[in-house]
Amino acid sequence: MLKKIIAIAILVVFVAISTASADQCINCHKAVTPGIVADYERSKMAENGVTCLDCHGEIEGHKDPSVKEHNGFRITPVPSPKYCERCHPQQVQEFLNSKHAWTALIGPFKPWYNKMVEEGKIKAGEAPSEDVMKENDPYKDIASRVTPLYPASGIMDKIGLLEEMKGYGSILYCMECHGTAVIVDENGNIVKGWPNSGIGRLNPDGTPGSCTACHTRHKFSIEEARSPETCGQCHLGPDHPQMEIYEESKHGNIFFSFENKSFLKAEKLTPENTPAPTCAVCHMSEFNGVKSTHDVGERLYWELQPKISTAQWYPSNLVPTGEAKPDEEKAKENRERMKQVCRGCHSPRWVDNYFTEFDAVVEDYNKIARSAKALLDKIYEEGLANKSNPIDEYPELSWYYIWHHDGRRWRMGAAMQGPDYAHWHGLFEAVGDKYLKLLNWYETAKRIKSLETQIGKEETKRSPFIGLPLLIAAIVIALTLKIKMRK
Ligand code: HEC
Ligand code: HEC
Ligand code: HEC
Ligand code: HEC
Ligand code: HEC
Ligand code: HEC
Ligand code: HEC
Ligand code: HEC
16 A cells, blocks of 8 residues: 555656756746747647757667766757657668668768768677767768769869868768768767768767658657658759659649648648649658658669669668668569559559659660670770779760769659659650760770880881971860860
8 A cells, every 4th residue: 555655656756857847848948948948839749748858869778979967957969760760660760770760871971971981980780889989080081082982082083182171071962862971079068070860970979861851840749750851851953863754754843833822731641632742742641551661762763863773772770881782573563552652543554654654664674784884894904094083084084974963853853743854854864965074084094005115116216307206296185175165
């Protein structure tokens, strides 16, 4: 009996303390950050009694160097997905299975990550701990890298400004989308990499990713997350223009022509209440019998971004080290899920025929890409370009454009009904512009080289006679000018 009374008394005190806590945050923050409190009060979670402390409060037994004393509480300013996991385990697990969570490591921090793995400081497939990030500054590493992923650094090297360009690697470029590495000092104050809501952010507690990338705090709204603009923040521009493609597609057209988009607020999206699919409908939402997912790869057959397209790579956390492998079986299941989404609004034949055409485009792209790569290899073999710096010569830059810009637009335009991107910004630019110029460059360079060899021979044979070398030099200059004009 006594035990029971004590237990109840403890519970009452606990509840009193916890509500008092929540009220304390709100009361004070109404004055300090009124915008945050207003958003929070409009959120579904506030409606359901989730408090500031539920997300910001220290998790028992979980090491997080960003947790610090704050007006009598122990809180973190950067609740990682780990802080959401207690209540949303499924969403967090799916998100961690996706490339979204790992994209800081797949993107800007890849060379640094691979170096850390090589040196045994991180196990392949694990996110770096705060200690590793603090002891091996990932930002410093980026500024000195020369890889095709950092075209600027290859070019900067050639210009001779690589050392001076310390700003490259700044958090305002790649990391705005891919995510920063968040570094804290010994007092738990964040000194670098925050604010940032890049989707694969490396958090101080060693959990990768940022839910805030699509659910901005403190509304954490699904309406916002379902809007194409949310994805379009990162999915746009010359190398992955999904937003522009969507805008020119019939689906985007229908979506943007509706003034009332309140269907995005629906508890569940269905073929009946959805006039046109948004990015989320095709890639994430529960729809037409397909379960909802926070793994955006779960409905994709192809990898449309690499040099050569293959079936989707698995697992995502091994993409940074190159150990992930295409998985045909899984990719086929993904395709079936995507088709089932389409079939909510289209007939099966419409859907099958569409994907037959799309797959053929990807295969055609692959043929062109292999052929262009073979030409680059021939250029290297014949000594017309130097492999040492992978992206500082004309043929190398052409190849980069062919796969990384034009080739992506070409494939993605075909995937999502953007014919202008599939053809004019894609196929045409890749083949009609970059490939053709590369071929012309090769032929010209070969002729110049053979003329140079001939000059060399002539000179040793009859050096007093300068008429022929002069003539050849004139041809060389004329050819060089011609290349310039073509560029
Ligand atoms: C007595 C007033 C007060 C209370 C109570 C209070 N805060 Fe704050 N909070 C502040 C002020 C002032 C700042 C800005 C200065 C600073 O960072 O300390 C702040 C900053 C923050 C930050 C940003 C920290 C950073 O490093 O930038 C977070 C997150 C935060 N508060 C959350 C909370 C939570 C959660 C609670 C309740 C558990 C809470 N606060 C309670 C006054 C308060
Ligand atoms: C559902 C979880 C959740 C709840 C509830 C929540 N927060 Fe946050 N809060 C976050 C997340 C996530 C971030 C973003 C951290 C990041 O990724 O940068 C954040 C960021 C912040 C920041 C720093 C951001 C800035 O713009 O300065 C403050 C201050 C803050 N929260 C205060 C509060 C207060 C006060 C409450 C209660 C009224 C509250 N939070 C409730 C999850 C939550
Ligand atoms: C203490 C439990 C708890 C924590 C921690 C928590 N949530 Fe929630 N969340 C809820 C509840 C309860 C709901 C409302 C019920 C529902 O719709 O499932 C909800 C709903 C949501 C929704 C749907 C909102 C809508 O408009 O329908 C989103 C998005 C969300 N949470 C994101 C987050 C994120 C991101 C974090 C971590 C930063 C987080 N939650 C942390 C309990 C929590
Ligand atoms: C505007 C946002 C944005 C910026 C800035 C950005 N990226 Fe990306 N990046 C993306 C998106 C979105 C994708 C996904 C493309 C796709 O799969 O269609 C991507 C894809 C990639 C990939 C391919 C990943 C894979 O799975 O193969 C790499 C590598 C990459 N980015 C590196 C970088 C680097 C390095 C920088 C800076 C020099 C950078 N990105 C700048 C948004 C961005
Ligand atoms: C790429 C964007 C994106 C990111 C990142 C993201 N979400 Fe979501 N989230 C969505 C979309 C879109 C929906 C609505 C799904 C639907 O229509 O069924 C959603 C819905 C939710 C819901 C409501 C229940 C459900 O599953 O539909 C919760 C809870 C949630 N997200 C939590 C999280 C948490 C926790 C994280 C971080 C681990 C996160 N989200 C990261 C886009 C995102
Ligand atoms: C903050 C930036 C950001 C936002 C917001 C964002 N993404 Fe991404 N997304 C990326 C980056 C970066 C990648 C590249 C991941 C990689 O391969 O490294 C990516 C990759 C993807 C992929 C390819 C995944 C794969 O397995 O190949 C899909 C599909 C995708 N995103 C869909 C979405 C959708 C749908 C939304 C909105 C609901 C969204 N994204 C919001 C940055 C973002
Ligand atoms: C009508 C459905 C639909 C809509 C709407 C849609 N997509 Fe897609 N998306 C697809 C299909 C189909 C593919 C190719 C799937 C495959 O590989 O089998 C794809 C592929 C992708 C990829 C993968 C590219 C890669 O590198 O592998 C990304 C990223 C992506 N979409 C993002 C978006 C974004 C962002 C939006 C909104 C601006 C969007 N999608 C709108 C159906 C859609
Ligand atoms: C929410 C309903 C919905 C979903 C889901 C949907 N569509 Fe559509 N789609 C439409 C509507 C409505 C149209 C306009 C039909 C018309 O022209 O009358 C359309 C048009 C099209 C067109 C014709 C484009 C043109 O310019 O002629 C294609 C192709 C298409 N959809 C393919 C797909 C594919 C592939 C998927 C799945 C990846 C898909 N759709 C998913 C509603 C949807």
